[in-house]
Amino acid sequence: MSIALPVKPVQSREPEPEEGHTAILLVEDDDADARLVTRSLTPYARRATVARATSLKEARAWLHRNACDVVLLDLSLPDSFGLETVTRLHADAPSLPLVVLTGYDDEDFALEILAHGAQDYLVKGQTDGPLMWRAVQHAMARKRLEEELRLSEERLQGIIGLAQDAILTTDENLNITLFNRAAESLFGYDADDILGRPLSLLIPERFRPDHEAHIAGFATSMVQAQVMTNRREVQGLTADGREFPAEVSIAKLHHARGLLFTAVIRDVSERKRVESELRRMATTDPLTGLNNRRRIMELAEVEMARLRRYGRPVSVLMLDIDRFKAINDTHGHAVGDRALVRLAEVCRAELRDTDHIGRLGGEEFAIILPETPLASATEVAERLRHRLAMADVALQPGGQSGGGTLRMTVSIGVAMCGDEDASIERALGRADRALYEAKSLGRNRVVVSDGYPGPAFATASIPTSIAS
Incomplete structure (x- = not known):
């Protein structure tokens, strides 16, 4: 009802306030103080309605049945006193703005009231109509901001939590x-x-x-x-x-x-694991686990760059399994694959950690030997040729007993890189030509390129058989 009329005790459900009106609940047991509040708000009768409760119990019951915009709350009630009054009502209606009416004018006490859930406070006897109306509007505005902040924080905490x-x-x-x-x-x-x-x-x-x-x-x-x-x-x-x-x-x-x-x-x-696996797949031969053609060429170019800058020797080997087609035709491609894997195992065991080996395709392999002059590279090639000639290749998967073995031989071409080489391709080309010369001389031997830095020569072969 309009605050221009006498305030009646709340007993039943009040009609819903019109849109744009401020619904006020005055909780005050003293009739004289209630009349002062009513009189102060009379100029705002067209913009507000007021209902009155004379105890905290009555106020809580009324709020349970009715909508309200703000509560004017006396702290001294028949059933509640002091800060407990604010705390209890705030617990019942945490989203409702509270303006405390008190006869105690003390700044510290006022701050304590605000800390317990009130939005503002007014000192009885020191409040006129405009001040009370501003306090009501301020309390509602502040409560809206507090609620918006609370909801924002809850949403943020929800997002952070999820x-x-x-x-x-x-x-x-x-x-x-x-x-x-x-x-x-x-x-x-x-x-x-x-x-x-x-x-x-x-x-x-x-x-x-x-x-x-x-x-x-x-x-x-x-x-x-x-x-x-x-x-x-x-x-x-x-x-x-x-x-x-x-x-x-x-x-x-x-x-x-x-x-x-x-x-x-x-x-x-x-x-990182997936990226590492993708890098491995992109740079590794899937059968032998050695570098693939792309990767061995990249590593070779890195060594060429060091050669040009520091003048350190770099040699290359081209290696090919002899009569590899015969192995596949006689024993099957699975045995041919095991021969390639066995070659990779032997080479890894014989080469240094700083050396690079890669499968160029089929039965052809390239080896890059950093910090290695031609004579030393030739010794490495001979050692590899000998070790590979002595390596058994199982004819049955997993080396099953009774399955038998075969032995393979390799031909190797050796070349030394020069700082005048535009790319590693030139040195590999020389080693490749030496490799084919080794094939033409009867296989199972090492031939050193005559392109750079000296004449070609071939090592003696070790007689071996394709199968044993």
Whole structure:
């Protein structure tokens, strides 16, 4: 009802206030104080309605049945007194604005009232109509903002809680102040245990100085955020000591209490594994596990660049299994494949870690020997030829007993790279021509290229049979 009329006690459901009106509930047991409030609000009769309750119990019952925009609340009621009155009513209607009416004019007490859920307070006897109306409107506006902020925070917390990526926040001293569920799962810490502790707990010790320097630079820079695509990979550390590669996005926020840093962290272990596997597949021969043609050529060009810059010797070998077609035709392609795998095993065992071997295709292989002059490369080729001639190749899968074995021979061409070579292709070409010369001389031998730096010569062969 209009506040221009005498205020009646609330007993039943009130009619819904018209749109644009402010529905006020006055909780006041003193009739004289109630009349003063009514009189103060009379100029606003067309913009507001008021109902009155004389006790906290009566107010709570009325609020259960009726809509209300704001409550004018006396602290001294028959069934409640002081701050307890605010606390109890706020607990019943947390979204309802409260303006406290008190006869106690004290700033500290006023701040305590606000801390317990009220939006404003008025001192009885010191309040006129305009001030009361402003307090009512201010309380409603402030409550709306508080509710919007609360809902925004709840939505944000919901998003943070549901996020698949780990999200954490630190203060300017890099102590953790927020740790979402994904962060708990990723790092193995409960939020309750990690909050307030230093961020360095989540970083391997050897990376901590660099990380602190990076954060210090970020804090003073003009950059407000660094997203994952622009941020270098870092290493994370779990509670049980496991390290993992991580991508991190970081943002900073200037707050009244100082800088806040928020990081979004993603474990990229699986992605790294997949990338590594893709790189392996792109650079590795699937049968032998050696470098494929593309990769051995890349590695060879790297050694050529070193030769041109430092003048260090580099030699190349071209190697081919003799009569490989006969092995396939006689024993089948599966045995031919095992011969290729056996060759790869023997070569790996004989070569240095710094040497490079790759399968160019079929039964043809290339070997790059850094820091190796021609004479030494020839010795390596002879050793490989001898070891391969002595290597057994199983005729049955898994080397089953009684399946028998065969032995293979190889022909090898040797060449030395020169700094006048435009690319590794020229040196490999010379080694390839020497290889075919070895074939024409009867196979199972090493021939050194006569293209550079001296005359060709062939080593003696070791007689072997295709099968034994």
